[in-house]
Amino acid sequence: MQSVLLSLSFLMMSAWGLQAEDLKSPNGRLAMHFEVDGMGCPVYTLSYKGKPVIKRSRLGLEAEGFSLREGFQLQKAETATFDETWKPVWGEVSSIRNHYNELAVTLHQPKDDRTIRIRFRLYDDGLGFRYEFPEQKNLVYFVIKDEYSEFAMAGDHKAFWIPGDYDTQEYDYTESHLSEIRKLMKAAVTFNTSQTPFSPTGVQTALMMKSADGLYINLHEAALVDYPCMSLELDDKTMTFRSWLTPDAQGKKGYMQTPCQSPWRTIMVSDDAREILASKLTLNLNEPCALKDVSWIKPVKYIGVWWEMITGKSTWAYTNDLLSVHIGVTDYTKVKPNGTHAANNDKVRRYIDFAAKHGFDQVLVEGWNIGWEDWFGHSKDYVFDFLTPYPDFDIKALNEYAHSKGVKLMMHHETSASIRNYERHMEEAYQLMNKYGYNAVKSGYVGNIIPRGEHHYGQWMINHYLYAVKKAAEHHIMVNAHEAVRPTGLCRTYPNLIGNEAARGTEYESFGGNKPFHTTILPFTRLMGGPMDYTPGIFETRIKNVNPENNSFVHSTLARQLALFVTMYSPLQMAADLPENYERFMDAFQFIKDVAVDWDDSKYLEAEPGRYITVARKAKGTNNWFVGCTASENGHMANISFDFLDPKRKYTATIYADGPTAHYEKNPQAYTIKKMTVTNKSRLTLRAASGGGFAISIIEQ
Known part of the structure; x- marks a missing residue:
């Protein structure tokens, strides 16, 4: 069942009127500020619970023959609230809430009489924005020379990254501070059958970061259609990323015909790593299912x-x-x-x-x-x-x-x-x-x-x-x-x-x-x-x-x-x-x-990027749950609460765990299996070995 609530307000502005807008997420934790600066360049900031996430960052594109980066006036701002629940054909959960507050700003360049729109959608778990190009006399066909979407980070965050490359993502991850990417890049670029690394500070999305004050930040994109894939180029003096598009054989970035739009650029934010894993922002920014009959699609x-x-x-x-x-x-x-x-x-x-x-x-x-x-x-x-x-x-x-x-x-x-x-x-x-x-x-x-x-x-x-x-x-x-x-x-x-x-x-x-x-x-x-x-x-x-x-x-x-x-x-x-x-x-x-391979519900119980993840999932159409934990070379001591179980039922838990001497290199095949009865009040402490983990099947009695 879907419920949709829409509210629209319109604000018309002259060239000499207000050139700024603010937007908050439905729960108020995320706040975005947008303005057009003195050069006519669109600029935004983003904060979470009052902490800066994205400092003052510029937006825009450069086309061959003209610029869509400056000389703009804020012509119109439209706000909306949207709330629906939709059901995926398959997924981690049986239903997904799509709830956001939206700001769409129409920007006009008087000099060349060109107009673009930047649409922002602010969710409780992050921000998405994209460029929209309405059909107009002076903007019909154009070639993108580059996109200049900036993400100015508020600090020298710890990051989990792979080298920016036009042809492969098949790299091992490197964990480092942003300021260390340049010196570590050469070692990070390992051989692949097809690869084109583009910069000593270029990295790929989705990029995961953690700030010194405990914010988890993820940069990515959504709904990549008829547009080049975006990587990120870091200015390691200012800790500012900007979008870096994959070129074609001629070095051109994208061939556009209005009306058209870019993919969404996404910023997920939380002070709880589990909320990043549970986020459905990327899915929500895509269009609903385009297929009328999905009965043949089976996990x-x-x-x-x-x-x-x-x-x-x-x-x-x-x-x-x-x-x-x-x-x-x-x-x-x-x-x-x-x-x-x-x-x-x-x-x-x-x-x-x-x-x-x-x-x-x-x-x-x-x-x-x-x-x-x-x-x-x-x-x-x-x-x-x-x-x-x-x-x-x-x-x-x-x-x-x-x-x-x-x-x-x-x-x-x-x-x-x-x-x-x-x-x-x-x-x-x-x-x-x-x-x-x-x-x-x-x-x-x-x-x-x-x-x-x-x-x-x-x-x-x-x-x-x-x-x-x-x-x-x-x-x-x-x-x-x-x-x-x-x-x-x-x-x-x-x-x-x-x-x-x-x-x-x-x-x-x-x-x-x-x-x-x-x-x-x-x-x-x-x-x-x-x-x-x-x-x-x-x-x-x-x-x-x-x-x-x-x-x-x-x-x-x-x-x-x-x-x-x-x-x-x-x-x-x-x-x-x-x-x-x-x-x-x-x-x-x-x-x-x-x-199972299809799920009604998923609960992220523990999570820390680069260290451990423990998740519980409920099998589609049943009361049975399955739990998995994966750990780094440091191992992990997991403390599991089974409070996600139905309080009226008992379950048989079969626990597949690392043996006492298990180690990913020295003794990888050491494991134990035991059974126990659990309820929603049960607690369990389990050790994951170095490079280890555990799995639990929880079957209703």
């Missing part, structure tokens, strides 16, 4: 033929005999199989059997289609057709076998960043999925973008990602995009966008490892815009036990791998390890079988 728990290739045990390629592949010409019946190709009929049936036995919805199979022998590193346009399977993958028979077991196969489309090639085959590829009963696709964009010179996060690619999601929706297909831009809440509008990567996931544990505190930061940063396909659940943490030639190890205890199914929220959760490794630890594997 997914899956396994897949994937980890063994990531570890190097097996290969995506069918043969070692081909130096190059020509799609439609190369005859795979005349080459010798390499014997390590993972996507073969026998192995896929084994995964299907395991999924059916243990209640998984789908099985991902990578490396099923021809072309993997020369897919990477050659800037190859016609790299895959997304239609033709290898000789040892019977697409019809395997899908029929899966369906007979109540399981679906999940499609895989690796584009190798050749965008024209993907779009030329997309319709046929989705039709093939419909033909064989696939309803979800994992897409990938590894490598440098073709057209050459474009970036993963430029306007052109932003439009492609959304095109793929919309096209998939026409075919009732859910999308899980890897190496795409980090999400900005568009899953509200297009809920078939069920997952993204856009950060260092579990795969990097096989490439040398993620820092132990990684999963205590991602919910404060990457997950601010939407769920991540993190691929948790690795039980065999010594990679050499999967592939003797790989000496990497997973920087996590086994118990924390269970916790990630709760702390790393996603309606798309993969149990990423090999079936044979789960069969060695079936008592612990029970939690993965039991844990």
Whole structure:
């Protein structure tokens, strides 16, 4: 049920009238001031409970041939209050309140007779603002040279950051003060298959910070549509960030046609870290669901033929005999199989059997289609057709076998960043999925973008990602995009966008490892815009036990791998390890079988970025709860109150915890399992080891 309350007041102003406006959040804790300064530049400030959050900061854009940064007069100010409750198709909670006070200021440049509007929405948990460009005679088509949205911080905050880059977010996080970013940047820029760092003080959003006086501040963006992705450039003398847009191959930032608008720039603020994690500001700033029928969109728990290739045990390629592949010409019946190709009929049936036995919805199979022998590193346009399977993958028979077991196969489309090639085959590829009963696709964009010179996060690619999601929706297909831009809440509008990567996931544990505190930061940063396909659940943490030639190890205890199914929220959760490794630890594997992927409620019990997160979630349509805790290398002693439980009921809690000697590096597989009866008055103290955690299933008796 939705209730909407709207109130509007209008204030017309002359060029010599009042040039300032104030706005408060519904609960009054956040206060914003807006004015046009003596140069005609729009300026704003933001405070929380009287503490400065954003000091005096300028707004505006520079277009090619003219400026939208100064010479403005405040022509009109409109205020409104909005309050509704809406229900997501899937999510952390069953309903979301969208309650804000709004200020829309219309600014006019008399000299050139141009008008823009800046719209501010102030929530109890933060501020969103965007630029709007009405259709007008002197502003129809224009090219953005740069955007100059400033965020002047009130101090040298502690920050959790990754390098600013036009092509990847797959970096480990660095914790430092803002003033230290410059000296730490070189070490923070580690190798990736496609990367373009742009500045010694550039960082990416979502950026999480903590002030010396205890404010948690998060900078990001929402509703990124037909516009380049925003990073942040820091002036480390004044501690002021400004927006930094991803350019195209010509160095231009954005091609605009009025009427149009920018994405929202967001500032979340609280003195309680748990409120940052619980914020729905990013979702609320997106448009309502655009799909009339959403009955086909279902959360997914899956396994897949994937980890063994990531570890190097097996290969995506069918043969070692081909130096190059020509799609439609190369005859795979005349080459010798390499014997390590993972996507073969026998192995896929084994995964299907395991999924059916243990209640998984789908099985991902990578490396099923021809072309993997020369897919990477050659800037190859016609790299895959997304239609033709290898000789040892019977697409019809395997899908029929899966369906007979109540399981679906999940499609895989690796584009190798050749965008024209993907779009030329997309319709046929989705039709093939419909033909064989696939309803979800994992897409990938590894490598440098073709057209050459474009970036993963430029306007052109932003439009492609959304095109793929919309096209998939026409075919009732859910999308899980890897190496795409980090999400900005568009899953509200297009809920078939069920997952993204856009950060260092579990795969990097096989490439040398993620820092132990990684999963205590991602919910404060990457997950601010939407769920991540993190691929948790690795039980065999010594990679050499999967592939003797790989000496990497997973920087996590086994118990924390269970916790990630709760702390790393996603309606798309993969149990990423090999079936044979789960069969060695079936008592612990029970939690993965039991844990839900869609929720009616979520309670963040404890949180400190870079240190620990403890969250409880109520499974959709039940009275059952699941709790997860992830800790940094410092470990954590958690004090849990079960007051979120129904006071009229009793529950059986099964606790999967780190063993007394557990340690992410020295003893990762030490865990304990015990059961106890709990009520809403119960209390529990649990220790998470270094790089560890715990998971609890709470089932109604």
